[in-house]
Amino acid sequence: MLRACAIEFGGSWDVHLPLAEFSYNNSYHASIGMPPYEMLYGRKCRTPICWGEIGEKEVGGSDLVLKTNEKIEIIRERLKAAQDRQKSYADRGRRSIEFKEERVGEVAYRLELPEKLSGIHNTFHVSHLRKCLTAQSTIVPLDEVDVNEKLGYIEESVDIVDEQVRKIRN
Structure with a gap:
């Protein structure tokens, strides 16, 4: 996922690592039935635009919000593609078996x-x-x-x- 982000965002993966982390932690995981962040903390995570803010929330410029949301969407698409690819590899080796025990x-x-x-x-x-x-x-x-x-x-x-x-x- 980071490799895909580095290619997509021009090699600056370290700058976009928090967005990748946010996308991963707030994406639905079938194994636990919810996003990892929600499972760990019992609540949904705030958007990365508001991470550093305490008290009254003010959203920055609309360009920043749009660019950040676009990047998060790209990362989510890459994450979904990686999960689908991993699932297809795992499914190749799976067999449906039932026993009498x-x-x-x-x-x-x-x-x-x-x-x-x-x-x-x-x-x-x-x-x-x-x-x-x-x-x-x-x-x-x-x-x-x-x-x-x-x-x-x-x-x-x-x-x-x-x-x-x-x-x-x-």
Whole structure:
């Protein structure tokens, strides 16, 4: 966003940084359902034209007001474009998945974990889950996995002998 402002305003990003900050803090964010400034302070922010004023408000010349409002609008457009671009990148990797396990919310699931994994929170975001398509014979019993107190484990190499592979070699 600052790069776009620097190009738009002739390289003087430091002069326009307060306007970019104002635009960002007063733009609606879907994740919190309101602008960040309003979420933090519980009220809407005053316009940057009145930032330094205390007491009775007098607006400066109409040229200053118009130029400032134009710059804020340009910054808001750049911010919206950046958000849309980031959303499109994120949406590319998203998949709509639903599982039979206990659903907690739109994208969260609660799983039944064995007692040995009691140190792990049992609610997971859907992006951390994968559908299990393995055969029952390939499941490793948790009794054979030594999980330490930091929930880590040591990988060991294992020789797997498959009857099909043995027949082909002979």
